[in-house]
Amino acid sequence: MNAPTTTANEDLFAYPQDRACPWQPSPGYQDLGRQGPLHRVRLWDGRWIWMVTGHSQARRLLADPRMSADRSRDDFPAVLPRLDAPIFKPIAIIGFDPPVHDVHRRLLAPDFSLKQVRAMRPRVEDLARRLVADMLQAGPPVDLVEAYALPIPSMVISELLGVPYDDHEFFEAKTVGLLQAKSAEDAERAGRELWDYLDGLITRKEREPGGAGVLSRLAGEVDEDGDLTREDLLRIALALLIGGHDTTSQMIALGVVTLLEHPGQLAALRADPDVLPAAVDELLRLVSITDVSGVRVATEDIEIDGEVIRAGEGVLVSSSMTNRDPGVFPRPYEFDVHRTRGGNAASGRQHLTFGFGIHQCLGQNLARMELEVAFSVLFEGIPGLRLGVPLEALPSRSGGTMQGVHTLPVEW
Amino acid sequence: MTAVWVSADQERCISGGRCMAATSEVFDQDEEGLVVVLTPQVAPELEDRVRKAAYLCPSRAIRIGDGPTQG
Ligand code: HEM
Ligand code: SF4
Numbered sequence: 001m002n003a004p005t006t007t008a009n010e011d012l013f014a015y016p017q018d019r020a021c022p023w024q025p026s027p028g029y030q031d032l033g034r035q036g037p038l039h040r041v042r043l044w045d046g047r048w049i050w051m052v053t054g055h056s057q058a059r060r061l062l063a064d065p066r067m068s069a070d071r072s073r074d075d076f077p078a079v080l081p082r083l084d085a086p087i088f089k090p091i092a093i094i095g096f097d098p099p100v101h102d103v104h105r106r107l108l109a110p111d112f113s114l115k116q117v118r119a120m121r122p123r124v125e126d127l128a129r130r131l132v133a134d135m136l137q138a139g140p141p142v143d144l145v146e147a148y149a150l151p152i153p154s155m156v157i158s159e160l161l162g163v164p165y166d167d168h169e170f171f172e173a174k175t176v177g178l179l180q181a182k183s184a185e186d187a188e189r190a191g192r193e194l195w196d197y198l199d200g201l202i203t204r205k206e207r208e209p210g211g212a213g214v215l216s217r218l219a220g221e222v223d224e225d226g227d228l229t230r231e232d233l234l235r236i237a238l239a240l241l242i243g244g245h246d247t248t249s250q251m252i253a254l255g256v257v258t259l260l261e262h263p264g265q266l267a268a269l270r271a272d273p274d275v276l277p278a279a280v281d282e283l284l285r286l287v288s289i290t291d292v293s294g295v296r297v298a299t300e301d302i303e304i305d306g307e308v309i310r311a312g313e314g315v316l317v318s319s320s321m322t323n324r325d326p327g328v329f330p331r332p333y334e335f336d337v338h339r340t341r342g343g344n345a346a347s348g349r350q351h352l353t354f355g356f357g358i359h360q361c362l363g364q365n366l367a368r369m370e371l372e373v374a375f376s377v378l379f380e381g382i383p384g385l386r387l388g389v390p391l392e393a394l395p396s397r398s399g400g401t402m403q404g405v406h407t408l409p410v411e412w
Numbered sequence: 413m414t415a416v417w418v419s420a421d422q423e424r425c426i427s428g429g430r431c432m433a434a435t436s437e438v439f440d441q442d443e444e445g446l447v448v449v450l451t452p453q454v455a456p457e458l459e460d461r462v463r464k465a466a467y468l469c470p471s472r473a474i475r476i477g478d479g480p481t482q483g
């Protein structure tokens with residue numbers, strides 16, 4: 001059991017806290033990180049959980065089979081009110097422990113492998129170039145979220161899954177509704193609409209087998225007594241559709257902001273296109289777009305660095321802070337596209353933006369490819385790009401995990 | 413100097429391809445997206461990068477030892 005609401009909890013650090021800068025963790029988390037690797041923090045509902053800011057502790061805990069990701073457990077912490085919505089309780093793959101997790105993940109792995117993603121790259125480049133041409137034709141100012149950052153991942157995931165892109169306004173709006181909801185009720189409403197939509201889509205795919213995309217393939221593998229029931233498939237479709245575009249689009253947006261605010265780094269990237277993959281991983285590290293690497297509940301007492309995480313206690317791993325562990329990343333708050341250079345070829349890539357352990361992001365190769373394409377095509381096509389409003393005036397998202405901006409006005 | 417050997421457990425692999433991205437000379441992915449070790453006996457100049465791949469592997473599927481692994 002988690003600790004009940006007590007007055008003692010009121011003295012604890014209140015989670016979450018908003019960022020003051022789009023690419024840096026909230027000042028409060030920065031203070032916390034200086035005090036050690038493991039902290040007790042108080043949630044919206046008065047419960048408390050562990051917040052992990054140390055890199056090695058995070059790796060150990062996220063790879064520990066005694067930590068459960070099962071959101072249907074009573075003791076699983078709802079770190080934000082929206083995560084209390086029933087639609088989130090059995091969320092496919094990410095919210096399941098083995099063996100079900102492994103079975104479903106393996107059904108999808110072939111579609112997300114490095115080779116598969118590399119084969120998709122030329123089409124994504126064409127798409128990005130078309131969007132740049134449209135922006136140039138429309139002329140400044142442009143909202144980069146609507147014109148570029150959102151359409152790229154949205155079209156890519158539609159094509160991969162076999163969801164008609166014509167419906168994009170609907171599923172984009174409902175995804176934002178689900179991920180930015182301030183209450184469980186609002187999240188549930190948006191989630192149900194997406195669910196009904198996918199239910200109809202999968203019904204059509206069942207009637208007309210042989211269509212393109214992952215969902216068509218999996219619709220042919222549904223077996224009510226086997227590894228993939230129809231409800232499983234719907235849950236997987238929902239998880240992929242939600243996971244597939246909001247994270248990546250906001251990472252494109254905040255990545256562009258970070259590059260524009262660091263002209264020296266942008267110039268270094270322009271001067272040497274070979275730096276691109278390292279620059280993307282450095283941006284992923286710095287921006288930590290989801291702010292969180294994972295949430296778990298301990299199923300047994302776990303001793304770690306002199307502390308004991310008791311069975312039933314919740315754990316939240318901060319990606320923005322573990323990505324700034326000074327023992328792993330020298331000058332952790334600095335943006336340095338050359339970080340992976342030098343002695344340690346992996347030093348920039350060991351960020352925990354995609355999580356760690358068996359739940360490490362399924363879409364990470366896809367996301368990296370989309371980000372590489374998005375940044376390179378944009379800065380090549382519009383070399384004079386600049387923010388259309390001062391940095392402080394950007395309409396930033398607030399409240400918790402998914403960082404980002406509602407709009408990103410740009411000019412050239 | 414004794415040679416280093418590497419093996420990878422497909423049962424544990426979650427197909428993220430971190431090993432292949434770090435050291436494509438040694439690691440590959442099969443049709444299912446699962447890890448495949450191309451050269452179990454690691455050339456000395458690749459040892460550092462193979463250790464890095466093992467460190468980056470999120471599911472601890474990569475084992476480094478001083479001899480070939482059975483089975
Ligand atoms: C910049 C973009 C992205 C970021 C930062 C990101 C981040 C993450 C993180 C931190 C996790 C681990 C959560 C946990 O351990 O509890 C995760 C898991 C996952 N992500 Fe992503 N993600 C991104 C893009 C994508 C894309 C494009 C997809 C594609 C559909 C995707 C699908 C998934 C899925 C299905 C999981 C669950 C994997 C599992 O539980 O085994 N993500 N992601
Ligand atoms: S890094 Fe590990 S989990 Fe990922 S593909 Fe390689 S062996 Fe598999």
